[in-house]
Amino acid sequence: xxxxxxxxxxxxxxxxxxxxxxxxxxxxxxxxxxxxxxxxxxxxxxxxxxxxxxxxxxxxxxxxxxxxxxxxxxxxxxxxxxxxxxxxxxxxxxxxxxxxxxxxxxxxxxxxxxxxxxxxxxxxxxxxxxxxxxxxxxxxxxxxxxxxxxxxxxxxxxxxxxxxxxxx
Numbered sequence: 001x002x003x004x005x006x007x008x009x010x011x012x013x014x015x016x017x018x019x020x021x022x023x024x025x026x027x028x029x030x031x032x033x034x035x036x037x038x039x040x041x042x043x044x045x046x047x048x049x050x051x052x053x054x055x056x057x058x059x060x061x062x063x064x065x066x067x068x069x070x071x072x073x074x075x076x077x078x079x080x081x082x083x084x085x086x087x088x089x090x091x092x093x094x095x096x097x098x099x100x101x102x103x104x105x106x107x108x109x110x111x112x113x114x115x116x117x118x119x120x121x122x123x124x125x126x127x128x129x130x131x132x133x134x135x136x137x138x139x140x141x142x143x144x145x146x147x148x149x150x151x152x153x154x155x156x157x158x159x160x161x162x163x164x165x166x167x168x
Contacts, residue, residue: 011085018084018147027140031149034136035156042129042157049125063163067155070162075155076147078102082134083141083150095138102134103127133157 023031082105087098106121120126137150 014088015080015084015147018080018141018145021144021146021148023144023146023149027144027146027149030143031140031152034140034149035153038129038132038136038153038157039160041132042161045125045128045132049123049128063159066162067159070158071151071155074158075151078105079137079141079147079150079154083137084147087138087141089142089145095142099131099134099138103131106130 082098082102086101087095106127110118110121114121133154137153140149140153141147
């Protein structure tokens with residue numbers, strides 16, 4: 001087994017280990033609890049900051065397309081980068097840097113090719129929600145050792161946001 005010496009090969013080993021580790025029932029319950037807390041927090045922030053307006057989903061086909069794409073990007077892709085690669089399993093400093101990078105990544109996307117997301121991705125309320133999501137996903141990863149709980153949380157938040165909540 002490759003030891004954790006922070007080389008590229010050890011990052012791949014971390015990613016493989018995180019993908020092969022399957023959470024137990026307790027960890028899935030914890031994942032659901034983290035998701036529920038994040039959903040409640042996002043709803044409360046949205047009420048204060050007027051980040052989102054609730055609306056009906058764009059139809060079953062549109063929601064299924066969003067769900068299918070969101071599992072890969074952003075859920076799996078961002079969680080592998082920000083949780084496994086940057087945050088790792090230990091160290092508050094790494095976790096803090098990864099969380100800051102995760103939050104800053106969202107506004108950076110506006111300048112890297114998503115100008116249509118400017119109204120949302122630069123909104124302070126949205127960035128608070130992103131920070132809470134990043135923290136929740138870090139806790140889920142570090143307590144389970146598996147990438148699947150943070151992927152599930154991130155995916156569910158995106159599907160709920162894109163499927164049932166429209167940006168202001």
